[in-house]
Each structure stands twice: as structure tokens, then as C-alpha cells.
Amino acid sequence: MNVKKLKRVCILGSGGWGSVIARIIARNVLSMSKFHPKVTMYVFEEFLDGRKLTEIINKEHENVKYCKGYQFTHNLVALSDPVETAKNADYIIFVTPHQFIDSLCKTLHGKIKPRAVAISLIKGFEVKNTGGIDLISHIISKKLNIPCHVLMGANIASEVVEEKKHCTSTLGCKNSKRGAILKELFETEHLRITVVADEDTVEICGALKNIVATGAGFVDGLGLDNRMKEAIIRLGFLEMIKFVDYFYPGGRISTFFESCGIEDLIVTSYAGRNRKCAAAFITSGKSIKQLEKEMLNGQMLQGPPTAEEVGYMLKNENMTHHFPLFTVIDQICQGQTPASDLTRCIESNIGKRTCTPKNLKP
Template structure:
């Protein structure tokens, strides 16, 4: 009998990752709260709310019974929205034991505490944060479920755990997986790039052209590196799949919820109107709120995140936000982070 892996929850990305695992010959159980969604996945082998064009493997079984979902599982893959992560892990705790491989694929912060997802998971499950694995990188669920070539990274402070996650997900036909020991950097890159993707969509919605978008992405990456280095990440991680790679795909595709939300904002829609038109979580909105508090906590300048905060939560005009960024005092391009931090990572 094939090994069992459990995926929580049945959103678009969770379903796409379940599809990869099923293609790798694993017995996959997906947990969802909705009985209607469970019935559809088991009987029709579809998940039309999140991936309307996808036909799922019969190797995937769905259930709303968390005890049954976790029974006999080798690994748990948690893909809950950031705002629901603590509650999902609290529900999971009675069925989790330390021998299980714990992987998450959520890109965001817990807004009130500013904690990364691996910290939230370790607090709720009682496991070591160093044993948690994060899966991230440039990967639209809509393309993964169609088996289009995709490359991601799995990161953990525990090299054995990262290698085990790599082995679970690696598919030579279409899903290539690299490992990385910089858990902090990969988590931060995955979360922070959503802010820049929102900004990129806004620039496109305003019709400001390729020059403006290229500038925003470049300076946005510098902003990500600056705050990441202050929070203990390796700056080089941001030049990899979780950083530049994910930023490119999220900021340039209509598959991206963050880009679409930003585009609508640029066209003059309010945040309430944007959210009403989306049927899935837009992590960049919550991350922008968290990033503003992070910039204050760590005394790091995040001008793009700051202006997006004003647009999202203070009803500032998007054009005014761009004009403010353009009118900032002259800077040296290489003022990315403290010199001693850069030297530390290159020593």
C-alpha cells in the first residue's frame, strides 16, 4: 500500500499540491470543512470553486473528519490561509505526533503577532520550529494542476526534513523541487512579494507602463531584502525561487490574486469592491498591514508597503501613492540593508 499524506485545506493551492502528491503515487487525503466540497471531490473528482477546469486524480480522497484524515498519515501539508492557520493547527493538534513530517505552503504573517507561519505552527502543534518545512516559489495552482513545468523550493533548518519534503513532491515530469536551509528567508520572501505584486497590479491598472512596473519590482525587491535581513534571513535567498522567482510570476500574471486586486485598485475600485469580487483570500492585503507594523518594529524603511497601506486602509488615491514614491529624497541605489548584515552573510 502506498504511503499516506494529508493536505489541509482544499483551496486552490492545497488541491494542486494534492494532485502532485497523487501523481507521485501517494495516497492523498484532503481535509475540508465543507461537506458539499468533500462530496464533489469524492464523487466528481473536481473542485470547481477553486480550480474550475481541473479533473482530479482518483488517488485523492476528501473528508471533513480530521481524525480520519490524519489516521495513519506519514506527512501533513498545511495550506490554510494565514488568518486561519492558528485555528487549523489547534484543531490538528490532537491528531499530530512528532514523527510526522510537517510542511506548510502558506505565504503570509499572523497580523496581530507579526509571526511567521512556522512559528504559529510550532506553537500550536508543540513541535520544534526548526523541524517545520515551508514550500514556496513561483507556482500558480492553475498551472500545476495542468502539469505544466514548475520549480519550487522547500526550506527548513532541519536538512533531513527538507530532503524528505523534496522526496515527497519531486516529480521528474513537471514539478522540480530544490532544498534550502533558510526557513526564515523563504517564508519572508513568499509573504513580502505579495505586497509588491499588489503594487505591480496597481501600476498596471493605472496604465503607468513597463518602466514604472520594472522600477517598482526592482525597488520592491530591495525593500524585501532590507526587512528580511533585519529579521534574520539570508539576503541571497531573495535572489532565488522564493524571492525573484515568485515575485516575477506573482506580479505579472492574471492568475495572481494579488495582481488582480492591485489592478482593480488602480482602476479606481475601493478595497470593499475588490474583496467582494474575489472568491479567494488575497494574502497581500493582510501582509501589507503586517509589513507596516514590521517596518516600525525593526525600524526599517518600507516605502512601497507604506504607500500601499495608505491606499488599502486609508483610502488614499493610488496616483498620489505613486507620486509620493517618485518624489522621495534622492538615494544611493545600493542602500539596501546595513553593511554589517551583508558582510555577516558573506563571511
């Protein structure tokens, strides 16, 4: 076997989800003949009790901060330099907070293989100077001049790593041959992957559901009953469909019923850090930034910043009246309106047929 011809994989990001995915991939490549056994992972360097986190991972084979109690296979190598991590990789997996993607791509530009393939697991958008938003996969693809696929789904890192529950994800990949390879790379007995060609819809679902989950957390913090949470999930789901229908025509309605869509929305609205911190925002009187720092062990929220990005776009498009739930969640996050306005928004829209897709395929 010519080792030089084996495909190499790297993971950019080492938070909870990044560490879980790195653990899966490092184990999977050992049984896949097409892949080089060495997997590299970019770690934002931190010091724990005077020791570098990369040093701890490489010596103890465990991310003691973000994935404590779960061992990596010895073929996973942690590095503190993203260029060194990605320069030889054929498959580059992005699992960083979406706020860092622009600077990361600038760092990697011209320093990776020209035929590399990217896979984004990042949930969020980036605001464009023109007043709209851009998908993270589009940014990666444009800035690095490589194709970028997406993986989103109804999974919580702590549940996937425990391997006690059956979890699912949706891989958006237009290239069916490559999709089959990536499915094998990510899939385990307890994490099942479905491949669809509708990449943009998969990614948009992954971002928008965090806005709805934030609203679900507000419902919990306000002490409202389950009927109100059910209503907010329904309204949020309809606004997700409407958003794709208006701004990304050509997607498929069926994608919303994959793991990345309704399933992920429900899971995140009842669990996950966006719901938890949003509930605490109502009950504690603390700011979202303060709660993020106190509750998330160095991880970042995606719901509030995504709501702000979407709100910015809707204002510029004069479309806020078509997305009342997204709008009021953003306003509550920014302190522009009281949380009680969420109740009025839900009550005024219950029973309305708020979404009749015109541009989505079956």
C-alpha cells in the same frame, strides 16, 4: 510490505493551490515505496447545486470549484473534518489562507501524531500582541510541537496544473535527509524543487512579494508605464532584503535569488490575483473586500492583509521610514492615502541605494 509502517500524507486546504498540490502528491505517492497510497485532503465544506463539495470530489475525482477540468487520482480522499484528515498523517501539508492558521492549529492540538512533520505553503504573517509579527511556520511548530518546513516559489496554480510550462519552487528545510524526501514528494517533470536550509527567508519572501505585487497592480490600475512597474519591483525586492536583514538576521542573500525570491516576485507582479485585484481597486472604485468576493471565486487575497500586518510591525518598531514602499502600499489599501502617492514614493526613491545588508550571509 508492512502497510502500517508506510508514511501517510494529508493536505489541509483545497483551494486552487491546495488542490493542485494534492493532485501532485496523490499521484507521486503511488510510485514512492515509503508512502501509503491513501492521501487525505481537508475541504472546507461547501454546497454546489445542493451537493457537498467533498462528495463531488470523492465521486467525480475533481474539485469542480477550485480546480475544474483536472482529475485527481482515486487514492485522494476529501474530508470535511481537519482532525479526521490529519490524525494519522506523518506529513501534514498546510495550504489554507493564513488568516485561519491559529484556529486550525487549536483544532489539531493533541490530535495528531507526536512525530508528525508539517510543511507550510501559506504566504503571510500573523500579528503578535507584542507589536511584531510571527511566521506561519513558527506558529504551526509552536502550537503543534512539531517541526515545520516551507515551500514557496514562482508558480501560479493554473500554470502548474496545466503541466505545459516549467515551474519552480524553493523548499526551505534544515534537515537535508528530510528535504530530499519532500523534494521527491512535491516534484514533477514540470515543477522543479530546489532545497535550501534557509527556512525563514524562504517563507518571508513568499509573504512579502504579495505586498509588492499589490503595488504592481496599483501601477497597472493607474495606467503607468513599464518603467514604473520595473522600478516598483526593484524597490520592493530591496525592501524584502532589508526586512530580512533587519528583523531576521542570519539568513542568506543567495536565497533571494532562488525561485522563492526574485523569480516569484516577478511572476506575481505580472500575474496572480493580488496584482489583478489591486489594478481593479484603482479603476473600479470598489473596496478590496468587494473585489475579492467578486473576482476570486471564494479564494482570498494575501497582499493587502500582509501589508497591514507588516505596516503594524513597522509602526511599532518606528521603522516605516526605512520601508517607504511597503508603508505606502498599506496606506493605499486602507484608504489612508490616495493611490497617486505611490508615484511620488517611487520617484523619490528611484536611483537610491536603499539596501546594504549587514546581517545576511552570502
